[in-house]
Amino acid sequence: MSKLGLHNQVIEQRIEQEMNVRRLIYRLTRKLxxxxxxxxxxxxxxxxxxxxxxxxxxxxxxxxxxxxxYGRMRVWHRHLTHQEVVNxxxxxxxxxxxxxxxxxxxxxxxxxxxxGASDPDDVDRTxxxxxFTFDDGPNPEYTKRIxxxxxxxxxxxxxxxxxxxxxxxxxxxxxILSSGSEIGNHTYHHANLTKADDDTIEKEISxxxxxxxxxxxxxxxxxRPPYGAYNDKVMALLTEPVVLWDLDTEDWSSxxxxxxxxxxLSTVKDGDIVLMHDIYESTAEAVEIMVPKxxxxxxxxxxxxQMAQYKGRTLELGKAYGEIDALSGQ
Numbered sequence: 064m065s066k067l068g069l070h071n072q073v074i075e076q077r078i079e080q081e082m083n084v085r086r087l088i089y090r091l092t093r094k095l096x097x098x099x100x101x102x103x104x105x106x107x108x109x110x111x112x113x114x115x116x117x118x119x120x121x122x123x124x125x126x127x128x129x130x131x132x133y134g135r136m137r138v139w140h141r142h143l144t145h146q147e148v149v150n151x152x153x154x155x156x157x158x159x160x161x162x163x164x165x166x167x168x169x170x171x172x173x174x175x176x177x178x179g180a181s182d183p184d185d186v187d188r189t190x191x192x193x194x195f196t197f198d199d200g201p202n203p204e205y206t207k208r209i210x211x212x213x214x215x216x217x218x219x220x221x222x223x224x225x226x227x228x229x230x231x232x233x234x235x236x237x238x239i240l241s242s243g244s245e246i247g248n249h250t251y252h253h254a255n256l257t258k259a260d261d262d263t264i265e266k267e268i269s270x271x272x273x274x275x276x277x278x279x280x281x282x283x284x285x286x287r288p289p290y291g292a293y294n295d296k297v298m299a300l301l302t303e304p305v306v307l308w309d310l311d312t313e314d315w316s317s318x319x320x321x322x323x324x325x326x327x328l329s330t331v332k333d334g335d336i337v338l339m340h341d342i343y344e345s346t347a348e349a350v351e352i353m354v355p356k357x358x359x360x361x362x363x364x365x366x367x368x369q370m371a372q373y374k375g376r377t378l379e380l381g382k383a384y385g386e387i388d389a390l391s392g393q
Contacts, residue, residue, distance in 0.1 A: 092124045186363060186373055191333035193357065194367045195220035195350070196308060197341035198249055198287065201228055201235040208347040210242050216354050218364035219244045221306070222341065223287040226251030226271045233278030240279050245366040247306065248272060248283035256288050256297045264300050285367060285378070293383060304378035306367050308338035309385040314346045323349035328356055334374070336367060336385060 195213075200206050201224055213220055222239050224246060229236060239246055250256065250267040251274075259267065272282040286303045293305060310330060312323045323346060327337060339346050357364060371378050378384060 088124065095120045095124065186365070186369070188373050190363050191361055192363045192365050192370050192373065193331055193333070194336045194370045195339065195364055196223060196247070196287070196306070196336055196367060197221070197339050197346075198223045198289075199225055199228070199253065200341035201232050201239065202342045203232050203235050205344055205347040206232075206235050206341045207238070209341055209350050210238055210244070212351045212354050213244065213364070214242050216358055216364070218354060218358075219366045219369060220364070221245040221247050221285065221366040221368070223247040223249035223285070223306075224271065224275065224283070225249050225253050226267075226274050228342075229271060229274040229278065233274075236275060236278040240281065243366075245285070245368055246275055246279070246281070246283050247285035247287055247367075248275075248303065249287050250289055253289045255290055255292050257292045257294050261296070261300060264297060268301065298381050298383070301380070304380060305383040306336065306378075307383050307385045308336045310335045310337045312337060312339050312346075312349070314339050314343060314349065318343060318345045320345045320348035320352060324352040324356075327353055328360075331357070331360075331362070333362075334370070 195218075197206070197209065197220060200222055206222065209220070212218075219242070222244060224236070236246060248268055248271045251270040252267065254263070254267050256264050256267065268286065276282045284303060285306045286301050287306050288297060288301075291307050293301075298305065310327065312326055314323045317323060323339070327349075331337070339350070341347070354364060365373065367384075368378070
């Protein structure tokens, strides 16, 4: 059975559990109504007591139903707290002709809210995963928007920061780590390391690590050389695993949220590392569209290190990783 087929089966079980709860509530309601009729016949002269008893039983039944995972109060609360984020993903669905293939493929956030599943932060290691990565930030406005939609959907990403932005926006770095996402090193001046001497390479990396550590107490855990440019000399000098990408959104070129989202949604596969830049408004808007949709498609959105961990792999020095499926480095 395929991974998505397995999740369909899990969700069907969740739905059946929910229906069993509703059947139980219905049976209890019928029993209570019978008790009310007996009580009313026995104490037919005490009208005030009868009315109070009926109202109390009715309120208890309504409250039990509305607080169930499918209840309107739960749905109302979800819409109230997440409507702005969820709408970004729903807008894209309006013009689609066939949505049946995504039926039941709700994972993590959607499965938790709708079907009352376990902790939404629990990662299903058998489910397809995709790692979102963002270069050239942080940006106080657009990085925040991206973190907001990731947090609302129990997702994470890796942010490869450059030094001047890292020093300018330490609070944004703190927010990245506190959300469970990951910070990577993208050099201080966005330098092409293959054209730099040894001292310059080491300084480009160490200056970013210092800025990140000053802001968060931790150094960057991964390195992405600008332009994806590296050679044997560069690899020998780097002190953290090198991460590239295998799905380039080219968001820097299109600056169009719909185009960015469409490119990812139409080509994504398990183990992909997606390249984006959190310095563009269009990218932030694209993420607000993509994340809910990818969740419906069955994907879990994680950081690069998380995906390696969940797939039982180790990122090694001296290799450049473009995807994490079999996790074979270049």
